[in-house]
Amino acid sequence: MTINDNARELLNARYGTELDWEPGEWNDTLNVILSHRSVRRWLDEPVSEEQVRSIVAAAQSAPSSSNKQTVSVVAVQDAEIKKELQVVGRQMFNHIETAPVVLIWCIDHSIARLLAEREGKELGALEYFDEAGLGFLDAGIMSQNAAIAAESMGLGTVYLGSMRNDMERVQELLHLPTHVVPVVGLAIGHPDPTERAGIKPRLPQDAVLHWDAYGAPRPELIDAYDTALDTYYSRYGQHQLWSHQFVSRLGAESIIKTNRRLVRRVLEKAGFGLR
Amino acid sequence: MTINDNARELLNARYGTELDWEPGEWNDTLNVILSHRSVRRWLDEPVSEEQVRSIVAAAQSAPSSSNKQTVSVVAVQDAEIKKELQVVGRQMFNHIETAPVVLIWCIDHSIARLLAEREGKELGALEYFDEAGLGFLDAGIMSQNAAIAAESMGLGTVYLGSMRNDMERVQELLHLPTHVVPVVGLAIGHPDPTERAGIKPRLPQDAVLHWDAYGAPRPELIDAYDTALDTYYSRYGQHQLWSHQFVSRLGAESIIKTNRRLVRRVLEKAGFGLR
Numbered sequence: 001m002t003i004n005d006n007a008r009e010l011l012n013a014r015y016g017t018e019l020d021w022e023p024g025e026w027n028d029t030l031n032v033i034l035s036h037r038s039v040r041r042w043l044d045e046p047v048s049e050e051q052v053r054s055i056v057a058a059a060q061s062a063p064s065s066s067n068k069q070t071v072s073v074v075a076v077q078d079a080e081i082k083k084e085l086q087v088v089g090r091q092m093f094n095h096i097e098t099a100p101v102v103l104i105w106c107i108d109h110s111i112a113r114l115l116a117e118r119e120g121k122e123l124g125a126l127e128y129f130d131e132a133g134l135g136f137l138d139a140g141i142m143s144q145n146a147a148i149a150a151e152s153m154g155l156g157t158v159y160l161g162s163m164r165n166d167m168e169r170v171q172e173l174l175h176l177p178t179h180v181v182p183v184v185g186l187a188i189g190h191p192d193p194t195e196r197a198g199i200k201p202r203l204p205q206d207a208v209l210h211w212d213a214y215g216a217p218r219p220e221l222i223d224a225y226d227t228a229l230d231t232y233y234s235r236y237g238q239h240q241l242w243s244h245q246f247v248s249r250l251g252a253e254s255i256i257k258t259n260r261r262l263v264r265r266v267l268e269k270a271g272f273g274l275r
Numbered sequence: 276m277t278i279n280d281n282a283r284e285l286l287n288a289r290y291g292t293e294l295d296w297e298p299g300e301w302n303d304t305l306n307v308i309l310s311h312r313s314v315r316r317w318l319d320e321p322v323s324e325e326q327v328r329s330i331v332a333a334a335q336s337a338p339s340s341s342n343k344q345t346v347s348v349v350a351v352q353d354a355e356i357k358k359e360l361q362v363v364g365r366q367m368f369n370h371i372e373t374a375p376v377v378l379i380w381c382i383d384h385s386i387a388r389l390l391a392e393r394e395g396k397e398l399g400a401l402e403y404f405d406e407a408g409l410g411f412l413d414a415g416i417m418s419q420n421a422a423i424a425a426e427s428m429g430l431g432t433v434y435l436g437s438m439r440n441d442m443e444r445v446q447e448l449l450h451l452p453t454h455v456v457p458v459v460g461l462a463i464g465h466p467d468p469t470e471r472a473g474i475k476p477r478l479p480q481d482a483v484l485h486w487d488a489y490g491a492p493r494p495e496l497i498d499a500y501d502t503a504l505d506t507y508y509s510r511y512g513q514h515q516l517w518s519h520q521f522v523s524r525l526g527a528e529s530i531i532k533t534n535r536r537l538v539r540r541v542l543e544k545a546g547f548g549l550r
Contacts, residue, residue, distance in 0.1 A: 007329075014336055023332075024325040029304040029427035033333045033420055050299040054282075056484045057298075058308045060477040061289055062419060063434045066524050067517070069478050074485045081487060111482070111492045115522045124527025129539035129549075130439060131525070136408045137459060140415020141422075141434075144337060145308055148423055152304035159338045159416075164405060175488045184412060202335040203344050207386070209331045210349045212356060213450045217386045242342070247390045249341050250406070252399025264404035264550060274404075274549065275539060 003027075010034040016201030016228030032152045037199055039156025040095035042189035047100040051153060055103075055188070058149030059142045071139050072108040073146075074174045074182075077101050084173050085185070089162035090258075096160060099187035104163060104174060105143045107135035107181040109271070127273030139183045150188050160185030165258045167266040179270045196236055201228045278302075285309040291476030291503030307427045312474055314431025315370035317464035322375040326428060330378075330463070333424030334417045346414050347383040348421075349449045349457075352376050359448050360460070364437035365533075371435060374462035379438060379449060380418045382410035382456040384546070402548030414458045425463050435460030440533045442541040454545045471511055476503045 007026040086097035163185040170182040207221040282301040361372035438460040445457040482496040
């Protein structure tokens with residue numbers, strides 16, 4: 001198989017359909033990125049401290065807004081803490097407590113506070129929404145570098161947005177001060193090859209990518225995606241109508257059920273003005 | 276040079292100091308990630324449509340919260356629009372208008388709105404802060420996959436947080452409806468090898484990485500970083516005291532100067548309740 005056959009195969013899987021454009025130059029990193037799937041079953045094998053350090057070095061190599069570096073990470077290996085994080089996550093599977101390591105990404109202005117005090121200055125930017133938005137953005141940029149790094153090493157990953165179900169409990173468990181905000185988790189381990197999960201198709205590229213000017217969503221692309229995703233799930237004996245599930249996932253019920261109505265309070269307690 | 280010599284060299288550059296732990300297995304993708312530097316000078320060479328499509332396929336391969344896929348991207352190639360984005364960016368260099376392509380990443384609930392209307396449902400989750408935070412997070416996760424993909428292809432990138440200086444103008448330029456929120460840009464092109472910029476050191480890993488329990492910032496690590504970054508800049512005949520600049524970048528002045536006090540208004544107009 002040439003490298004471009006491989007590219008086409010990965011792209012076909014990613015969109016659940018035959019590619020109608022020609023991929024150009026291809027490489028190992030694109031293979032890693034395009035091969036991503038979320039992993040929720042792990043082999044009973046540790047992730048070494050050196051691996052965690054390499055993964056975090058990759059995360060720190062990501063761009064940082066104005067080089068402010070206001071994201072920190074707690075690497076959780078302790079079995080008791082992971083068990084409690086599993087409770088916070090309220091997931092169908094036990095992939096949080098069984099993961100060898102769970103990285104918790106935090107918006108963290110601790111160094112800024114220390115330095116501001118030293119210089120007798122105010123951190124006035126924290127009064128504005130932008131700084132909080134930027135915190136979530138930078139946490140995403142940084143954690144995704146970590147995810148790609150881990151996957152390049154043959155490890156599997158899964159994001160844990162469910163850590164926002166109870167951020168105050170996560171703060172308590174990790175001894176985070178109230179001004180350090182845990183925004184998302186990333187569980188890492190050795191993938192159990194018996195887990196039945198493949199590359200999940202995404203929306204057709206033309207539903208997401210616009211050239212120079214934005215265009216309204218095209219219903220036929222959404223229908224095509226419903227079909228592609230249902231075909232994917234049918235391989236596992238399941239059926240799913242994405243467009244229907246999607247709308248219900250954006251209902252108020254989903255916030256109330258997961259308790260995420262408290263996210264704003266945690267940010268306010270952390271000193272974000274959100275103006 | 277063995278692959279581990281290369282690893283050590285990259286890690287030494289990334290932290291601006293001699294590594295005091297042993298990197299484990301290393302690979303090409305870690306090389307790409309650790310070699311990152313922001314590029315602001317481009318060769319006069321186009322980025323092909325196929326390259327943009329591969330980069331966006333990489334972005335779409337990133338994890339997406341509950342597979343909601345609420346981030347879209349506008350690939351700007353038009354010279355006039357890039358010139359206007361340069362005006363929005365108010366940068367020292369002209370790296371926005373001269374980049375062959377600028378990707379603008381948007382929080383986009385257009386498909387959700389269409390489907391909700393079709394099903395007669397409400398998108399109640401948008402009332403809560405979590406959904407906006409998650410939008411910024413997912414935009415970061417997705418755009419970073421794009422950045423790594425581009426860099427793996429030998430292209431250079433630079434993030435444009437400065438698009439938030441005037442999001443309403445960006446909406447106007449790209450014909451974005453008010454409910455589509457442009458959160459960050461990513462300029463992509465062929466790096467001009469004469470640009471004098473290297474791998475910028477980051478904070479010592481122990482200032483960012485905690486094991487199981489959070490620890491307060493250690494002033495000696497901040498001082499060490501001030502030294503490492505100043506040593507880096509002195510190679511380019513410049514000097515910089517990070518800790519001082521950092522605090523001033525978090526002053527209210529930095530928000531007022533860049534006009535980012537309007538970010539919240541744009542989100543509210545887009546239908547985010549931010550409760």
